[in-house]
Amino acid sequence: MSEFAKRLHQLSERLSYLRDIFPGKHEEELALLQTRLDEAQAAAENASGEESGAGLEALEDLFFFIECKLEDKLTPMDKVRIVRHPQRICLRDILENVYDNYTEIGGQDEHTIDPAMLIARAYITRKRGGQVYHQPVLVIGHEKGHGEEFRNGGSAKPWGNAKAKHYMGVAETEGIPIHAYVFTPGGYPLEEYPGAAQQIARNIYEMAGLTVPIIAVFSEGGSGGAEAVSLADRRLMLSHGYYSVISPEGAAAIEGRLRNGERASAELVERCAENLHLTAEDNLKFGYIDKIIQEPVLGARPYHYEFFRTLRQEVLRATDEVVLRARGFAPLRAAALHRLHDRELNLDEFYVRWDLSRAARQRLVEMRQNKFIKASHSVCKNNRSVAGRLGDAWSEQWWEIYNRLIYDFYHRNRRTIRNLFEELGSEWDMFKMRLLRTWKRQEAQELAAEEELTSLSEWSEDERGWAWVSEKAREDRAVTCPYAARRGCMDMWAFDLYNEFAGVCSSCGHHFPMEYQWVMNNCFDKDSLYEFNTEVESGNPLRFPGFDEKLAAARKKTGLKSACITFEARLEGIQVVVAILAGSFRGGSVGVAEGAKFVAAADRARRKRCPFIVYCHGTAGIRIQEGTHGVIQMPRCTVAVRRYIEAGGLYLVLYDTKSYGGPVASFLGCAFYQFAIRSSSIGFAGPGVIKNTTGIDVPPNHHNCYHALSRGHIQGVWDRRDVRANLCQAIETMGGRNLYYR
């Protein structure tokens, strides 16, 4: 092919790319380009080389001009289409062009446990003076490929994420930084071992305490799948990328209340994309990414070699910055990094050692945790008065001091003394027993008391029934168990079922869904509830159209201000902190307010050294109307949980009714102790979402808690009536070393 024909071909490629990016839009411009291109093609067949060459140059200019014009008019949905286009750069392009050499270690091509997750040991060569340094990094990321079927569009399966977690551990052992590239539309919703949600939760938990620098680069950040590798010290984002709680189509399906695979109109999808605020600029503004990497016009494609240089500089800069900040001692270089822009400072000729001392590693983790704990703090709607907040701060300090004094100093020493006394006491008993054995037996025979065996013993009248009874129990009607046909259950009277039976079918044990108040009021000591953080309120940070009304309706219906209720209570006298995700408030979805309350509760439990119990009455996932404000709660709350667990607490999660999505795939799923109330459903994505994303029909009981138990997600299934007894047992037998009653 001649040079000319090649250029012509390139232009037609660019035109078809434009058509893909702008389906049914900007038709005038595209038609213009098409006619010009046709003309040029026709001319090329007749005319001589030189003539048409000049014409072609003009045409190329026209192309560039129009592309620039369209770049200015890019809508969020156009960006989504850019990101999804098969011509977009993929992780293999980056490995080829950004790093100096690499070896794939997580398998090759389709010969890997999950082709959508790529792991490589790469290195970057830098020079300082005459010295050459090879700096190794671990590259983890989703590989979309350029349209290969087996890559699954970069949607990682649970075992792909497990692989990523495994190699993060390797990087930690070897002390090398991790570069994570997020190119995923979302996690693949599979419930096979270990379960999509469970694995993502484990990944997030792992990253929350990983002691090596992590740099994440976002191109396509689809909700949970993205979070599985992106809890990073520094988050960069490509300018044409998106980072969102849900795909615009998914949001449109929910907004338009579509069912059974109906397609949303293009217009609605476009509007949803806009409302979700998923672009790089938006996320930078919210503070969920730290920097935007500018891409070429209409998105980076593999032939934009200049872009790879920029990317290399940016990841180097980010890694250097993170390392230097953690190390805390390199004033000149830190200042240089801070002050100088790319062009002025070639990072290839600059050197920072990337290994960290033990103290620096700890500092690194702490900084990362703080970064996520603080995220979304500013958008949280808290109506608490200034005086109240001051009081809170003061009481926090007081608890800190009190606990130090009581538990760290007093109790530790007291325990030693008490142990000594117990030992002595046992010895004395033994002595006494030996001495008095013969005499004692006689005494017993004399005292064989008829009185004792035949008269009434001491007995405190226990109260019958439950303290709190559902409204549903007041209806005079019969209720049919959904399994009646198969298990032969008889209809129950609502009065019995919802009151005495606690919503449990008396013949087959099926648990009917109950209100969150049931556990809240029936499982803790009487009158021991003290609710805190009541002033935090769910808001509409993205000004999502129509959402304010929906929130107001939910508030009116439930009397709650957010889906999360946090309170202190006692269980057999032991103080515990409890967070409830109430499924009745917007489906128990988690947004900024819920996250904030959860984090505060975890913090409170840590300070007071109480067990932290989460009762997930039901959650539909992350609240999509809050966009990335919602998604960020996943790493944020997980960080809070990790801090709590590492401080030696007991974090226990109890699922009820239906729990899906982000919360299960992060701060709930990462708990060491997870239990479910019978007949509950637990999973990553609901049946409808699975059908839409994978095309697979799932059996009716696919998400049943017993399946979750079999694959090891949860540790046990509880009867609702035994919740209190089981909780009491749990707080006595489970958990870490630092609980106040131990």
Place this chain on the structure above:
Amino acid sequence: MNIQQHKVLIANRGEIAVRILRACRKLGLDFVCVYTAEDVCSGHVALARELGGESGLYRISSYHDANELLSVADDAGATAVHPGYGFFAEDFRFARRVEERGRKLVFIGPSWRVIRELGDKINTKRLARSLGVPTVPGSDRPIYDEMEAEKVARSLFDYQSQQGIARPVVLVKASAGGGGMGIEEVHDLDLFRQVYRRIRNYAMRQFKDDGVLIEQRIMDFNHLEVQILSDRRGRHPVHFGTRNCSIQSTGRQKRLEVAPGFDPSSVEYRFDAAALLDEIVQHSLKMARKVGYDSVGTWEWVVTRDGQPFLMEVNTRIQVENGVSAAISRVKGQPVDLIAEQIRTALGEPLGYSQSDITFRGVGVEYRLIAEDPDSGFAPWVGDIDRFDWTDAEWLSLHTHVPPVTADAPYTIPTEFDPNLALAIVWGKDLEEAGARGLDFLGHLRLEGHDGRGEPLRSNVEFLKNKTGQMLRF
């Protein structure tokens, strides 16, 4: 509301349905009867059709389904429900639902609170002890502590040896259990701890409650019952004497009942039987008064060979053997029907007489005629009955739901229910005469049939004949 305006739903089948039906008729009450597909040929259906016509008869899917009964009650406009015995008779939830639902009905039986109170054996025992009523020695509450359990067990062994019991036995049972599950005997204190732990762990696994009861195992006893009746005010309960139900088949199923409980005039006992009967009657009345018992009920006692009584439990229902107590009782000189009395008082009529109006005479014997095979552990027998005749006598009353049968029109015993055929109540002026008349009745009874393979009918007639001589003896 005048009681004649009531309409009673008979929520039962078989013999008791027949008797309730007749009692309703006697009182002039309207009634509704239910039956299932298996029971189409049963005598109670035929009788209901004869007495009340098609409109008072409903086919339902199951006697065990409360919704079915109540929807029928609503459609038929019934105002009261008689549960009979079995099914819903002692189900306090059913009683509560009947009384508290939107369209309220009268539950012919004790109020649901009383049923709940006395339905729990532990609670009954505690109640009894609080009144000084003798109960089986041992714990009256679940024991959760091993040390305490051992202490109780040790005292029990010591207590039994003091009583002169040669081989003391202690029962360990899961307090949340029932029906023979989680119950073991211990003969030796050294083995106690092992057994205790086994039962406790079993209870924890099975019932999520590791409470354990520890009691003396009573050996060699007679099973006595006291028949109580009270009206809705519950203040002045009366008794209709005692019954002896010691003659049982395997699995503690009663087969032959005698009233009164003991007969010192013809049998010699090691203890003062008349005083003992009086004692248990007075204890039973005391408890009935205490809980405000407001219907018919039975206090079950065990009496040892030495004449020591222990209260076992309270049955808050009309019992199968109510007829035998009625047979020896006279109210103001007139015969009495306890089922009719139960219905009448439950609907709000006052009792109208006191204990002094009730007199007793003679001995009554009740035989339960059942199609079963005494030679193979009283296994139920199913098949067709093609002959069932007996000789009527003024000292005999026989209640059955088996319709008149001939060889051409046999009655097929439904497999869904117990194969009870009839209750025969024989009266005699003393034990000797009652026994002789009983044997006479059994001797003239003709009960024949065959099953699907042509094998002849098996019944407990011979067993009853053999046991007649042992009545009221230890």
Place this chain on the structure above:
Amino acid sequence: MRDIAEVMAELKAAPYTEKAVVAPHTGVVQFSDVEEGSEVFGPTGEWQEIPGTHIATITRERNPRNIVTAERGILRKVCRELDGTFVEAGTMLALVRHYLTRQEVISRLLMESLYTFCAPERARYYFAPDVDKKVKILGCRTVSVQEGMELFIVSRMKREAPLCYAGPSGIIYEVCFDQNRNVDAGAPLIVVCPPEQEESVEDVISRVEREWSDGE
């Protein structure tokens, strides 16, 4: 055992069964707007999770319950005169004519031509534990039976007794009972195919495949 051709002709003359849809319990009936003569379906879906055609709603104690058809067929009759009235349990609400499928015809024919072991009395039947395991895991056709083998457990009136198989030896070709339901005396329990008859079974099947076209 009857001649197969004869049975086949009989089935061809009336290639359907008629089954009544009855009220499962008492209550007030409200018919849906199905029409006589329309087609109805049994439960469908991979896990039978989609219920059959909704015929009526029966309300008892303020608890409505949908009555659906259990098999595919044509609605022959709808007892509309009962609409809005209180019915007893077992009252006929509709009549469905179900056209036999090829599979059903085969099993009918086999029942006629092979040995069927029938229930001696009305009771619940279970397979003996080891047989039960085999039937559940490997399918019934892997189980061979011979005279005197302890094959069933008969459960009647809270008592259980073993039941021995009597008849020719062979493999269990089909299981005709439901472990949770009472079986009437004389109703078939299993169909047994002796080894020498296996050929004729193949013959029946191929014949049906040839001659029977799925009705309706």
